[in-house]
Amino acid sequence: MSVTVRHLREQFDDAVQQREASTLGMWAFLTTEILFFGVLFAGYAFCRVMFPEAFAAASRHTDMLLGTLETAALLTSSCAAALAVREVQLGGRRAATWLLLATAALGSAFLVMHGFEYVAEYHEGLIPGLRYTQHGPHAASMQLFFCLYYFITGFHGLHVSIGVGLLLAMAWRTHRGAFDQDYHTPLELTALYWHLVDIVWIFVYPLIYLIGRAL
Amino acid sequence: MSARSPTHQTRSHRSGPVPPSLRSNLLVLAALLVLLGLSAGSALIPMGVFNEVANLGIAAMKALLVLVFFMRLKTDSPLLRLVAAAGFAWLALLVALSLADLLSRQNLLPPW
Structure with a gap:
């Protein structure tokens, strides 16, 4: 009982109500995130309908193998984050700390792999406005694909970076014993954020890497 | 404990x-x-x-x-399912209406 009371703010009746308010607030934020990325996806849909061949041609310039590995890394990290929350709920602090560190490591691996992609694209001359050396019938409209690609993956990468920072902070706090079976809301909300970043990537993967692959 | x-x-x-x-x-x-x-x-x-x-x-x-x-x-609470569904529903509206505009528009020639 004392553990629960220690974290209970005065405006709430009990721990259940307090947690519900926090998760509801987080979900309200996550829906704004859905719409933030949604605008980019809507722009993508619009341009893709206008220039289907250019989008297929541009997609073939992306690295499908790295994209697939990045997706696998994020999916696995999501599972690790879910397991970390579960561990804390069951009282396993040590395992939870390691699971959070594993999640952050997989997130960092994702960022490194994506960095390699950006470097390769720079050398290939695929960055509109910076270094764009493509020629051919679709070269002009392919720039639209790459603009959307850099905006979507750039903002997603920013979210992953923030997520890695939050996960490391949560790992530290879990290690220090800040969370227990009764109170672990910050950890839970960080995991929710991380899962949403994962969901964004689940849609980025087919839309960026997989179009025009079958010839 | x-x-x-x-x-x-x-x-x-x-x-x-x-x-x-x-x-x-x-x-x-x-x-x-x-x-x-x-x-x-x-x-x-x-x-x-x-x-x-x-x-x-x-x-x-x-x-x-x-x-x-x-x-x-x-x-978790049904309220969260509702909020999550609302987020994706607005996204669906955004994409569907943008595409409806694009796909259903005809080039109208000026009458002169």
């Missing part, structure tokens, strides 16, 4: 939903990775418009798995 050791877990948590089993979480991960493989594999087979249907269908299934199990919408 002693009554809360993992061996005496009652599976009812005071402030939140019951934690999922290890098995279920690992099964979801396995399903996600299988779907990823299907997604990559199907993209290499020429199926015309069905490539896109398969790609987006698999992505939707993966997203649903993450939402329902990892984000615990299945066991």
